[in-house]
Amino acid sequence: MDAAHEAMIRVLESIRNQADSVLKKIEHACAITEQRSLAWRCAACGYTKHFTRPVSMRVAALCPKCNGERFDPLVNYVQLAKGKDDR
Numbered sequence: 384m385d386a387a388h389e390a391m392i393r394v395l396e397s398i399r400n401q402a403d404s405v406l407k408k409i410e411h412a413c414a415i416t417e418q419r420s421l422a423w424r425c426a427a428c429g430y431t432k433h434f435t436r437p438v439s440m441r442v443a444a445l446c447p448k449c450n451g452e453r454f455d456p457l458v459n460y461v462q463l464a465k466g467k468d469d470r
């Protein structure tokens with residue numbers, strides 16, 4: 384391999400490493416700011432969507448009853464469900 388090829392490879396590796404670093408920073412920032420919940424309640428009609436694992440509001444998407452776009456997380460849902468089972 385000649386010197387020009389080696390220089391090109393080093394430049395491309397540098398670009399890849401910088402892109403990986405920025406992607407990791409963005410993913411980390413999203414993980415911090417994006418709240419996840421097992422249940423989301425529609426802010427408009429109160430319909431609650433349940434999930435088997437914690438998801439973000441983006442996953443809850445539109446309310447099937449009123450097409451509302453805003454959901455509030457039910458943060459105590461796990462504790463509430465446990466309390467119900469104990470009775």
Ligand SMILES: [Zn+2]
Pocket residue numbers: 425426427428429430446447448449450451
């Ligand atoms: Zn709704």
